[in-house]
Amino acid sequence: MDQRGECVSNPLVLASKEIYLKLVHRVSRKVKKENNKIVFLLSFSTSSRYTLQLLYENFPDQLVICYTSDSKMTAMDYKRKGCSIFDMDDFSTLLKKIVPIVSGSRLIFCDNYFAFLAGVSFSLHTKVVQLWHANGAIKAFGFEAKYTENVTKTDKKRYMSVYDKFTHYVVSSRKMTNIFAKNYQQKINELPFGYIPTxxxxxxxxxxxxxxxxxxxxxxxxxxxxxxxxxxxxxxxxxxxxxxxxxxxxxxxxxxxxxxxxxxxxxxxxxxxxxxxxxxxxxxxxxxxxxxxxxxxxxxxxxxxxxxxxxxxxxxxxxxxxxxxxxxxxxxxxxxxxxxxxxxxxxxxxxxxxxxxxxxxxxxxxxxNEYVTGDAGQRLLKWVKKIYDN
CATH class of the missing domain: 3.40.50.12580 (CDP-glycerol glycerophosphotransferase, C-terminal domain)
Incomplete structure (x- = not known):
């Protein structure tokens, strides 16, 4: 297993992943109608709860939370508040509910790497924002991580297909921007707001x-x-x-x-x-x-x-x-x-x-913490409102 939780050597598992992504892609391509939802892909409750709270307070009718099993309790809290929530670990729910909503959304927030994004077709003006679950990095990740050196070309292509989907990164410094660019092999469109929990x-x-x-x-x-x-x-x-x-x-x-x-x-x-x-x-x-x-x-x-x-x-x-x-x-x-x-x-x-x-x-x-001034959340909200006002 690599640190994305993916098996990197079993041929049967690799083949099943290709089928998985083809099914996601097929469902995604059928989505023609856009929605006004703000989708939050949630896997780190501790680091994401402050952003979720801000989004709920300002966009309660638009917020949709798609969660992994580790974040179920947080998602359930928002279900009780009236938000729609969906389990990303349930493949049927992923295909029938999550992929159609995500494919038609104007704005998606991610707090991690989510493999199914590799198969999703987005419109040109869809914003996919990587919030990440850390404010900086000491250990390597992405293509710079040592465990990635041993994965197959197919794995690397799949990783890149996910990284390519991110259109923006919320960051606290040029240092972190450069690390994302290096580790994801991407040109980074940064949102220099700072790490929201800080x-x-x-x-x-x-x-x-x-x-x-x-x-x-x-x-x-x-x-x-x-x-x-x-x-x-x-x-x-x-x-x-x-x-x-x-x-x-x-x-x-x-x-x-x-x-x-x-x-x-x-x-x-x-x-x-x-x-x-x-x-x-x-x-x-x-x-x-x-x-x-x-x-x-x-x-x-x-x-x-x-x-x-x-x-x-x-x-x-x-x-x-x-x-x-x-x-x-x-x-x-x-x-x-x-x-x-x-x-x-x-x-x-x-x-x-x-x-x-x-x-x-x-x-x-x-x-x-070059960009950190204590108003990261408000700067993000202003950016989101601008997207929906246009």
Missing amino acids: DLFFDQIWVDKAKKCFYSYYPDNKKTMLYVPTYREKAKKIPLDFSNLQQRLGNKWQIMVKLHPHDKQHNEIMNEPGIITDFHNLDLIQLLPSVDCLVTDYSSVPFEYSLANPKGKMIFFCFDYEEYDKEVGIEKDFMEWAPGEVVQTEEALISAVKHSKNQSFSSFNQLW
Whole structure:
């Protein structure tokens, strides 16, 4: 499996994908009538919920949500509000409902790569907007990812057929625009609005509320270290002795660990005494303003944390740097702009947490959050209204 969730070697699977796309294409070509719907292809609820909320508040009668199984609960919330929702993982629903609506829509938002788009025929004035589910990139994706080197020519052609469908990209920087252009081998038509969820960090009322909620659950007399590792396709044990980590950092620190939902180490770490893994339904973006020290590796969370907590500290615990670079790929200039220490051992991590160094995220934000001004959502809405006013 590659990181799109596609099998890249089984001939029977490859053949079935070709049939799948031909069926999608056949249904799509029959659609002659346009609709006024705004379609949101949803797979990352956490990063997309703020955009969904804005679209619902301003275009409640036009919003249609097509969701993957991981995002079903969010989609159901909008169904209760009166929105039409459809399950993308149900092939019958995809052909009978989703493809006709998407093919006739003037505007489609995507928060990920969606394979069925390769078979859809759009009119020349249809806008397909890639919102993406991250504000920046440390690890490689698309054609730059190492796992893509081993796929077939047919696979690559299919990937390109999806990438070709995107007409616009909402981005926070020229840096990210260039990464999309490189990884997708496309000329990028950017919407320089900024990453929409980061608008919250410019809303002091929201920030104060998030902190108040955080400290209603956790002590306010301790510093907080939050460990957020990226998801690894090949499961491997994180080389951290959490008991030792707690002992060495002492009572001044509380340690939180937020793993990817699919990470198989959940139960193991949840049973670690003293390690906080219960976040009382607070999502990651609500935690960040109260985190004193963020520990991560190749995740996209640093691009948000630098705005959520400009006086905070970041440490990159890259225990498998060489291996990960070989298997997945890491941006070649990562070491040049990483806004914090990069360490590979537990001892170095403990030392970095305990011995505070002055950090400034200024140059990092200039590089990665160049377009971010706190009004990304309003700028997007203005752009959408312009499309429907014409």
